[in-house]
Amino acid sequence: MFGKTEHPFLDPLWRRIVLVAFCVFWAGVEFYFDNAMWGYVVLAIAVYAAWAYLLTYKPSSEAADPDKDTQE
Known part of the structure; x- marks a missing residue:
C-alpha cells in the first residue's frame, strides 16, 4: 500500500x-x-502498523525471493 x-x-x-x-x-x-x-493521527499510524507488521508481514527473506520454490 505505502511501499515495502x-x-x-x-x-x-x-x-x-x-x-x-x-x-x-x-x-x-x-x-x-x-x-x-x-x-x-498516531492511532491511525498504529492501526496501519498493526495491519502491516502483525497481520500481513512477510519476513525479509521471503520477500526478497518470493518464487524460490519455482526456480528449481
Whole structure:
C-alpha cells in the first residue's frame, strides 16, 4: 500500500509488537494531554502498523525471493 514494509530489522516478532505498542501508547499520551488531532493521527499510524507488521508481514527473506520454490 505505502511501499515495502519488509526489513531484516523487523523480522523478529517482538520488535514489531513493540513498534505497534509504542504507537498505541503514544496515541494514549496525546489523548491524555487533550491533543485529539495528534491522538487520532498516531492511532491511525498504529492501526496501519498493526495491519502491516502483525497481520500481513512477510519476513525479509521471503520477500526478497518470493518464487524460490519455482526456480528449481
